[in-house]
Amino acid sequence: MNTYLYLARRVLQALAVILIVTVATFCLLHALPGGPARGILGPQATPEQIAQFNHAQHLDQPLPVQYGAYLGRLLHGDLGSSYTLNEPVSQLIVQRLPKTLVLTVLSALVGLLLAVPLGMWQAVRRNKPVDYVITTLSFVAYSTPVYFLGLILVLVFSHILPWFPAQAPQGDSLAQVFADPAGLVLPVVAGAASVVAVFSRYMRAATLENLSEDYVRTARAGGSRRGAILRRHVFRNSLTPVVAMLGYYVPVLFGGALVVEQLFNYPGMGLLFWSAAQSSDYPVLLGCVLVIAVATVVGTLLADIVQRIIDPRVKEGRA
Amino acid sequence: MTAAERSTAAVADPILDLDDLGVVFSSETGDVHAVRGVSLHVRPGETLALVGESGSGKSTVALAAIGLLPGNARATGRARLGATDVVAAGENDLARLRGRTVSMVFQEPATALDPLTRIGDQIAEVIRNHRPLSAREAAQAAIELLRRVGIPDPGRRASAFPFELSGGQRQRVVIAMAIANDPTLLIADEPTTALDVTVQAEILDLLRGLAAETGTGVLLVTHNMGVVADFADRVAVMLQGEIVETGPVEDILLRPSHDYTKRLLAAVPRLAVAEPGEAPRPSAEADAGTESATSGALAKFAEAGGSAESADSGGSATSGQSAESAESVVDLRAVTVAFGRGRGAVRALDDVSLSVRPGETVGLVGESGSGKSTAARVALGLVRPTSGTVTLFGSDLRRVSVRARRSLRSGVGVVLQDPVASLDARMSVGECIAEPLRVHRRRMSSKERQARVADILDRVRLPRGFARRTPRELSGGQRQRVSLARALVLDPRLLVADEPTSALDVSVQEAVLQVITELQDDLGFACLFVSHDLAVVQNFAERVVVMRAGRIEEQGATEVTLLHPGTDYTRRLLAAVPVPDPVVQRRRRAERQAEAAQARPPGTAPAGNDGGPGPETPGGTVPGDGPGDGPDRDGSNTGGSGVNA
Amino acid sequence: MSAVLQPGRLPGDGPSAEPADGVAAGGPRLAVRRFVRNRLAVVGLAVVVLFFLFCFVGPLLYSTDQIHTTLTQVNLSPSGSHLLGTDAVGHDELGRLMYGGKVSLVVGLAAGILATVIGTLWGAAAGYAGGWIDAVMMRVVDAGIAIPALFILLVVSAISTPGVPGLIVILGLVSWLVPARLVRAETLTLKNRDYVHTLRAIGGTHTRAIGRHILPNSVSTIVVAATFQVADAILLVAYVSYLGLGLQPPKTDWGGMLSAGLTATYSGRWWLILPPGLAVILVVCAFNAIGDGLRDAFDVRGRG
Amino acid sequence: GCNGANGSSSASSGSINYALPANFTPNWILPIGTPAHLNTNNVSIAASLWEPLVAYDGSTGGIGWNKKASIASAADFAPDGKSVTITLGARHWSDGKPITSRDVQFWFNLIKANKAQWAGYSAGKAPDNWTALKVLDDHRFTLTFDRSYNDQWMLANELSQITPLPQHLWDRASASAAVGDTDETPAGAKQVWTFLNSAAKNISKYASDPLWKTVSGPYEVHSFSTAGKVVLAANKKYDGGEKAHIPTVNLLPFTTTDAEENALRSGQVDYGYINATDLDQKASFTGQGYNVKPWTGWAITYMPYNFQNPTMGAVFKQLYARQAVQESIDQDSLSKVIFNGTAVPGYGPIPQAQASDFVSPAQKDNPYPFSTAKAKSLLTAHGWADQGGTMTCVQPGTSASQCGAGVAKGTKFRMQVLSQSGSTVTDNMMSAIQSSLAKTGIGFSIKTAPVNSVLSQTPQCTSGQASCKWQLSFFGTAGSWYFPAFPTGDSLFQSKGGSNFGSYSNPQVDQLITESTTSTSNNAVQQYSAALAKDLPVIWLPEPDYQISVVKNGLGGFAQDSLADFHPAQWQWTGK
Numbered sequence A: 001m002n003t004y005l006y007l008a009r010r011v012l013q014a015l016a017v018i019l020i021v022t023v024a025t026f027c028l029l030h031a032l033p034g035g036p037a038r039g040i041l042g043p044q045a046t047p048e049q050i051a052q053f054n055h056a057q058h059l060d061q062p063l064p065v066q067y068g069a070y071l072g073r074l075l076h077g078d079l080g081s082s083y084t085l086n087e088p089v090s091q092l093i094v095q096r097l098p099k100t101l102v103l104t105v106l107s108a109l110v111g112l113l114l115a116v117p118l119g120m121w122q123a124v125r126r127n128k129p130v131d132y133v134i135t136t137l138s139f140v141a142y143s144t145p146v147y148f149l150g151l152i153l154v155l156v157f158s159h160i161l162p163w164f165p166a167q168a169p170q171g172d173s174l175a176q177v178f179a180d181p182a183g184l185v186l187p188v189v190a191g192a193a194s195v196v197a198v199f200s201r202y203m204r205a206a207t208l209e210n211l212s213e214d215y216v217r218t219a220r221a222g223g224s225r226r227g228a229i230l231r232r233h234v235f236r237n238s239l240t241p242v243v244a245m246l247g248y249y250v251p252v253l254f255g256g257a258l259v260v261e262q263l264f265n266y267p268g269m270g271l272l273f274w275s276a277a278q279s280s281d282y283p284v285l286l287g288c289v290l291v292i293a294v295a296t297v298v299g300t301l302l303a304d305i306v307q308r309i310i311d312p313r314v315k316e317g318r319a
Numbered sequence B: 001m002t003a004a005e006r007s008t009a010a011v012a013d014p015i016l017d018l019d020d021l022g023v024v025f026s027s028e029t030g031d032v033h034a035v036r037g038v039s040l041h042v043r044p045g046e047t048l049a050l051v052g053e054s055g056s057g058k059s060t061v062a063l064a065a066i067g068l069l070p071g072n073a074r075a076t077g078r079a080r081l082g083a084t085d086v087v088a089a090g091e092n093d094l095a096r097l098r099g100r101t102v103s104m105v106f107q108e109p110a111t112a113l114d115p116l117t118r119i120g121d122q123i124a125e126v127i128r129n130h131r132p133l134s135a136r137e138a139a140q141a142a143i144e145l146l147r148r149v150g151i152p153d154p155g156r157r158a159s160a161f162p163f164e165l166s167g168g169q170r171q172r173v174v175i176a177m178a179i180a181n182d183p184t185l186l187i188a189d190e191p192t193t194a195l196d197v198t199v200q201a202e203i204l205d206l207l208r209g210l211a212a213e214t215g216t217g218v219l220l221v222t223h224n225m226g227v228v229a230d231f232a233d234r235v236a237v238m239l240q241g242e243i244v245e246t247g248p249v250e251d252i253l254l255r256p257s258h259d260y261t262k263r264l265l266a267a268v269p270r271l272a273v274a275e276p277g278e279a280p281r282p283s284a285e286a287d288a289g290t291e292s293a294t295s296g297a298l299a300k301f302a303e304a305g306g307s308a309e310s311a312d313s314g315g316s317a318t319s320g321q322s323a324e325s326a327e328s329v330v331d332l333r334a335v336t337v338a339f340g341r342g343r344g345a346v347r348a349l350d351d352v353s354l355s356v357r358p359g360e361t362v363g364l365v366g367e368s369g370s371g372k373s374t375a376a377r378v379a380l381g382l383v384r385p386t387s388g389t390v391t392l393f394g395s396d397l398r399r400v401s402v403r404a405r406r407s408l409r410s411g412v413g414v415v416l417q418d419p420v421a422s423l424d425a426r427m428s429v430g431e432c433i434a435e436p437l438r439v440h441r442r443r444m445s446s447k448e449r450q451a452r453v454a455d456i457l458d459r460v461r462l463p464r465g466f467a468r469r470t471p472r473e474l475s476g477g478q479r480q481r482v483s484l485a486r487a488l489v490l491d492p493r494l495l496v497a498d499e500p501t502s503a504l505d506v507s508v509q510e511a512v513l514q515v516i517t518e519l520q521d522d523l524g525f526a527c528l529f530v531s532h533d534l535a536v537v538q539n540f541a542e543r544v545v546v547m548r549a550g551r552i553e554e555q556g557a558t559e560v561t562l563l564h565p566g567t568d569y570t571r572r573l574l575a576a577v578p579v580p581d582p583v584v585q586r587r588r589r590a591e592r593q594a595e596a597a598q599a600r601p602p603g604t605a606p607a608g609n610d611g612g613p614g615p616e617t618p619g620g621t622v623p624g625d626g627p628g629d630g631p632d633r634d635g636s637n638t639g640g641s642g643v644n645a
Numbered sequence C: 001m002s003a004v005l006q007p008g009r010l011p012g013d014g015p016s017a018e019p020a021d022g023v024a025a026g027g028p029r030l031a032v033r034r035f036v037r038n039r040l041a042v043v044g045l046a047v048v049v050l051f052f053l054f055c056f057v058g059p060l061l062y063s064t065d066q067i068h069t070t071l072t073q074v075n076l077s078p079s080g081s082h083l084l085g086t087d088a089v090g091h092d093e094l095g096r097l098m099y100g101g102k103v104s105l106v107v108g109l110a111a112g113i114l115a116t117v118i119g120t121l122w123g124a125a126a127g128y129a130g131g132w133i134d135a136v137m138m139r140v141v142d143a144g145i146a147i148p149a150l151f152i153l154l155v156v157s158a159i160s161t162p163g164v165p166g167l168i169v170i171l172g173l174v175s176w177l178v179p180a181r182l183v184r185a186e187t188l189t190l191k192n193r194d195y196v197h198t199l200r201a202i203g204g205t206h207t208r209a210i211g212r213h214i215l216p217n218s219v220s221t222i223v224v225a226a227t228f229q230v231a232d233a234i235l236l237v238a239y240v241s242y243l244g245l246g247l248q249p250p251k252t253d254w255g256g257m258l259s260a261g262l263t264a265t266y267s268g269r270w271w272l273i274l275p276p277g278l279a280v281i282l283v284v285c286a287f288n289a290i291g292d293g294l295r296d297a298f299d300v301r302g303r304g
Numbered sequence D: 001g002c003n004g005a006n007g008s009s010s011a012s013s014g015s016i017n018y019a020l021p022a023n024f025t026p027n028w029i030l031p032i033g034t035p036a037h038l039n040t041n042n043v044s045i046a047a048s049l050w051e052p053l054v055a056y057d058g059s060t061g062g063i064g065w066n067k068k069a070s071i072a073s074a075a076d077f078a079p080d081g082k083s084v085t086i087t088l089g090a091r092h093w094s095d096g097k098p099i100t101s102r103d104v105q106f107w108f109n110l111i112k113a114n115k116a117q118w119a120g121y122s123a124g125k126a127p128d129n130w131t132a133l134k135v136l137d138d139h140r141f142t143l144t145f146d147r148s149y150n151d152q153w154m155l156a157n158e159l160s161q162i163t164p165l166p167q168h169l170w171d172r173a174s175a176s177a178a179v180g181d182t183d184e185t186p187a188g189a190k191q192v193w194t195f196l197n198s199a200a201k202n203i204s205k206y207a208s209d210p211l212w213k214t215v216s217g218p219y220e221v222h223s224f225s226t227a228g229k230v231v232l233a234a235n236k237k238y239d240g241g242e243k244a245h246i247p248t249v250n251l252l253p254f255t256t257t258d259a260e261e262n263a264l265r266s267g268q269v270d271y272g273y274i275n276a277t278d279l280d281q282k283a284s285f286t287g288q289g290y291n292v293k294p295w296t297g298w299a300i301t302y303m304p305y306n307f308q309n310p311t312m313g314a315v316f317k318q319l320y321a322r323q324a325v326q327e328s329i330d331q332d333s334l335s336k337v338i339f340n341g342t343a344v345p346g347y348g349p350i351p352q353a354q355a356s357d358f359v360s361p362a363q364k365d366n367p368y369p370f371s372t373a374k375a376k377s378l379l380t381a382h383g384w385a386d387q388g389g390t391m392t393c394v395q396p397g398t399s400a401s402q403c404g405a406g407v408a409k410g411t412k413f414r415m416q417v418l419s420q421s422g423s424t425v426t427d428n429m430m431s432a433i434q435s436s437l438a439k440t441g442i443g444f445s446i447k448t449a450p451v452n453s454v455l456s457q458t459p460q461c462t463s464g465q466a467s468c469k470w471q472l473s474f475f476g477t478a479g480s481w482y483f484p485a486f487p488t489g490d491s492l493f494q495s496k497g498g499s500n501f502g503s504y505s506n507p508q509v510d511q512l513i514t515e516s517t518t519s520t521s522n523n524a525v526q527q528y529s530a531a532l533a534k535d536l537p538v539i540w541l542p543e544p545d546y547q548i549s550v551v552k553n554g555l556g557g558f559a560q561d562s563l564a565d566f567h568p569a570q571w572q573w574t575g576k
């Protein structure tokens, strides 16, 4: 299929996904009993002030009208204004998202750099002790709740052995964040653990599958050595399915960031969402979910494109 | 290669010498002694064919010879390759041998190449494994090899990915890899089974030429006796892991001594060929579609009582024709089927009209991807035609209600290609057979149902006790008979069989076809029989429809059309079928090659084999279902293998 | 936390497209043998069995009061009368571990199974229907995947806390997406099997095709998915407490014990942290290992 | 360009790192605004920049008027209690202009015109009860009231809300408009309000916008990050009584108490806090050079009953029932064990963590001491019987030995609380309460939600409404209700009070509350304290400390303001 047509179709699908996400989130939020006013204005607010708030935020209108208005504003790039944080949501996200991206992208990169060779190594040493050990470790890494893992990391590597700070870098700008690389170590490790666990399993499975493919036999019949086959053929072939998975991993990474950010006092988007959820700050919640949905959709799209680059078949496969 | 040359080759030192080779697979179900005490040898310039039915151990011998047995195999005995004993050698020594002293061509061209590496690079890799060439030199050499194996425009093609090539071209690339370093022994394990007959003939020609040029010895593994007759100097017959007979090809194929060889040969369907003297009839006559009436010699056809007029493909709707279609059990009229939309659309069928009359067997033949299965699926109502009409038992499937359509369908029996895939392994044989009863005879008591199942099992000549077994406890032929039983349990008026035996061995195939024929005589159902095996169709069908690229190329009574084809296409198809008689086959090959040389200037690729991705391009299996995946990634197109003549 | 993914499994590939008719290739006995050959899986099974015994039979042998608080006996370190000490309101920690484990296991199992059931039905319907129905249904799944489960749980927790049945439903509803994708992929291949074609050609209904052929033949995929789903659900239960959606006293679960215990990290009360933490990790690992083993047991491919 | 904030503690340098409460990011500096913006921490920052007219707070140890930190130097009430004349000190804005009565009038005009949006507004109270402000001269003005009021109450709860604003800079309708007397018409005042409020929405300009550069307080903004970190720098032009000691104040935001404790342990915070549960680690902090100093709050903690609840409202209306509940709560043990000694039992509407003239002896002596046995017999004496562990009404009716009006036969004594989530201490307290109530035979089930959600879901309601399903509500992890200096119960327990969530209504109490604000003696407050300690409008609970502060050795010179404000100007590095 033609690349442009394909892209156009993917973008349409993406829009559909995002629309579904907004409808679902909007409904979910407005199903919250009580509405946000009293919670935001606090126990001492008077009924008049609450009515005033609801009117100012259009919360006194019927739900479909509110949603329509929301969509309308969305089309103009307006995500609304936070109830509590005294700023437009778009501005909040612009401030917070880069920090979260640093965290998630670094975690993903570090995780993948470890996971890919580990997975391949396991596949080659299938059912040998190394395989069992790595498998067990990746199960453990996967099974440990991030908040527990983070705590252990802080306890061991910051408290008992004072190697790394227990706080992520505190600066506002990315330059300040990168100025404190030691501060990034523990949060990135906490975020990367599950990436390593999951993707080493994928890589192992994909490599095993590829090792039993006919083309490996062909290459061997041509006199190629095992190492060369792994490097030249199996590696790339195994990577394609793993790349396809990456897009779908975006929301998981954000989910992890939610916990990591608050453990390491790193005000990114996960934390923004966390506090918005505590205070029923609808516009912020909607904005964050929207951003994550877009990130996921873009992630899957990028994964597809990368796949089209490393796997020329994909172009044709989707007729 | 002349006979004289061949005899000198026979005395040279063997390049492959197997001595008491044994191979044991350790599997979860216990050890499998796949190969026992095999001794054979191949001399330079000689082709040894290894034949035998599926599972007899042919591939295992071949893999043992190159040291590529899977990890769970243990080899014993000796397998000398030049000066090295493969059984004892280490992986490094073997890697040094492979690709230079010995190389191998595998069966499945679709998967034998790394999908992500350009073919030029893959060939160059083999070259550089053994020769100290620079990357550029190796690339140049790769292009040269591609030229040698007859890939058009090799310079450009070298940078193509495997998926961009047709199956035949891919197999040529694999061959190029195999001959890259002029090996002394070439092992070919069913190198053409997955290909169309026409392509198969070309590949065999190529292999033969290459072997002759360099004096390479060839170990050819196949179960196709036609290929053996076409290619081999000597033949070794395997049965259950052992070699039962070895000898020159003429001896084995024409004067077999071992019982098993005899049985095997007897089961091979033979394509009746026109004698050389007989002139092909003018094609204009064939197009008129009237000639069949004159072929009084076709006893079976006359017996069927059908009017000799085949429905002509033109299809002007005269009243006579509609009367005719009313009586036909299934009738496709000007059917077009397009898959996909826009520029990527595939016209699987293009203005196809065909009908099957009561009691008649119509064979549907053609190259892979020509639309045979699609036509059958249209007839079954599984695919909605884009245009045109389909009438089943006189009713237009589109017009009738859901309920009526379902009851119409109760008159149809279906047998599909793969005996493994066509039965649900989770059900017992009895349940499988009874399923149509459960669909259409809801009120039938379970006792009646059981009785009916037992009855039908008798008919397909399976023991009644099989009803309690599960399909996986049966052999392939038995499973296909269960499929047949399921198809017949409702006393259908029409049986649609899409390559029902292409996954089976010749001997098993014969038995299954036998049963169908007998039942048809008994029950009188009409049959639409899809196959790409011309010999089978010739033996089985009264009328044949030849398809090409979604269109009907010609149709007519089998004996007429297949003996004296009216179109070049059919003639080429027929000529490409190897017959299991070395003498006849040698002559046919010579004729075919002469004709082909005339037909096109030297150096160009054979027709139907150039161009971009063939229709059988495997939908590159992309793991993970991205949102863009169409729901229907048809993997069934690779089923083009089968037993040819 | 990544309820969206299961390790070692590429979404979209059911257990081998080969004659994957479930236990095919060799029958149940062979499947058992293959499972047993996977050491980790056997250990996993043993761990799960042990934990079930611990949580359900344990209280009969070691009975404690998990309903009432005892403010005179808080934060005691392990001793003869309280083998694992007591917590901040005076519950015996070992008894609490059994008591909370019941909830974790039951909720995890039920939610995992619920998610699998929803996902299976959804995926089978989408895959079988094909066309635009499939497209729409899968977009819904994509949308679901695009919102991290933790985010949804966090919003739900902002409303208030459900009881055990509510928790099961909520967890089921946020984690059915992966099984849906798996089963859909499986359905896509199965619906093109010859036996399904045959059934449809002779006029069999769609319900029959799905109910009698597609679902039964996806059993191995479904069972494997369910196992991973249970593992993820137990992990999610642990997260849920951390997010403040946890169960209310006197009920508790390992996750709740763990997050309550975390405040005592620097006070040296390890007995409030390590036991629930290890219990969660062990059980989740064990279910993952079982899933891995089951995949081996059912899978034909990847053996050689 | 800010000096080292996150490196390590700054004891030696001229700065201090102060940890803001967990999950709070400062986001407002304007001293006027809506309730969504003016929470105590924002107010504390604003008050360091723009000094209040009357600083009536706990910064001096006891609660009172801290004249050093006030613009006003005197407030003379008319003998009839119907007006006050205020004298301003000779003070200057940081741009050198004098602070005058006009600056106060400017505030007054803005609030009058925009009272509905003002955080401090409550109908009938300021500015409604201020009839006029009359400027006498540049340093004196008179405020008249609608009737006579208790001086102390007026000073503490109303006049303390006034902040003189730089009229000579702010009195305009837009950034481009010229400064004039725009505030003098209500329409103009509305425009000014809008202008100032929208300018305040641009956090990233806080440090640069000249609007915010002119201050009257001891500090000015050095930087104000949107992520929550605020750096204050001493105002060199400050001419008031509470001059900054530490030139640079870093206010650090934290995501959770745990994250903050990590920072404390690594010495990155000079003035922080810990969880009550971590009090047993006191030694490890003192070992690190910290002092652990609980910070008590001027607050009460309680769980309101929803008297309008359709199922339990009738039961809650029975004093004996409330009494049984109160007697089932062991405040002493809760304070000691659950709170680790960081809470004090509270038995009535006046905070008890500090000694004050407002507490009545009746409240202090706990009218309903803990005894589940007594609670049980109280219930059985009123027609209830223990059925399967739960008290059930067996004798409906209105006589003294019966369940009481509206309580149907078979009613089970089961209550459900919607409680604030996120705090282990609160969770533990709830399970302990559940456990002791169970001993009396009262069912107590718990649901949790974030505090905002609790407040949203437990509104004032009438029994027909769907929102009236709640029975008990708890939002007091750090204290339910922080009082202004004078602890009146007008919005809390008055029948029509805006924050009387459970719709408690008692005419006698209404009367006492009104008296407490208007009568000139504190006797009325004490009567109110005694009445509510006995009438149990809510379940009284232990009053937790506002926070358990952890302060670097050598940081001193201040008292922790029980009104929960912080006063950076008082902080100073001593000793070293």
Ligand SMILES: Nc1ncnc2c1ncn2[C@@H]1O[C@H](COP(=O)(O)OP(=O)(O)OP(=O)(O)O)[C@@H](O)[C@H]1O
Binding pocket: B025, B026, B027, B032, B034, B052, B053, B054, B055, B056, B057, B058, B059, B060, B061, B070, B072, B223, C304
């Ligand atoms: N890897 C393996 N593990 C276990 N058994 C095997 C393996 N490979 C082959 N076998 C068994 O060894 C026997 C010989 O197999 P082989 O593939 O050599 O047969 P073949 O003659 O090439 O058959 P076909 O014509 O179907 O290719 C069969 O019974 C097969 O089941």
Ligand SMILES: Nc1ncnc2c1ncn2[C@@H]1O[C@H](COP(=O)(O)OP(=O)(O)OP(=O)(O)O)[C@@H](O)[C@H]1O
Binding pocket: B339, B340, B346, B347, B348, B366, B367, B368, B369, B370, B371, B372, B373, B374, B375, B532, B615, B616, B632, B634, B636, B637, B638, B639, B640
């Ligand atoms: N579902 C489908 N979607 C898109 N294209 C299809 C589909 N089914 C078949 N085709 C295409 O239609 C053409 C005819 O296919 P068909 O399966 O009918 O060929 P065939 O003659 O049966 O081939 P074979 O001998 O390989 O079975 C091929 O080009 C094939 O790729």
Ligand SMILES: [Mg+2]
Binding pocket: B058, B059, B060, B190
């Ligand atoms: Mg073979």
Ligand SMILES: [Mg+2]
Binding pocket: B372, B373, B374, B637, B639
């Ligand atoms: Mg076909």
Ligand code: NI
Binding pocket: A194, C001, C002, C003
């Ligand atoms: Ni996870």
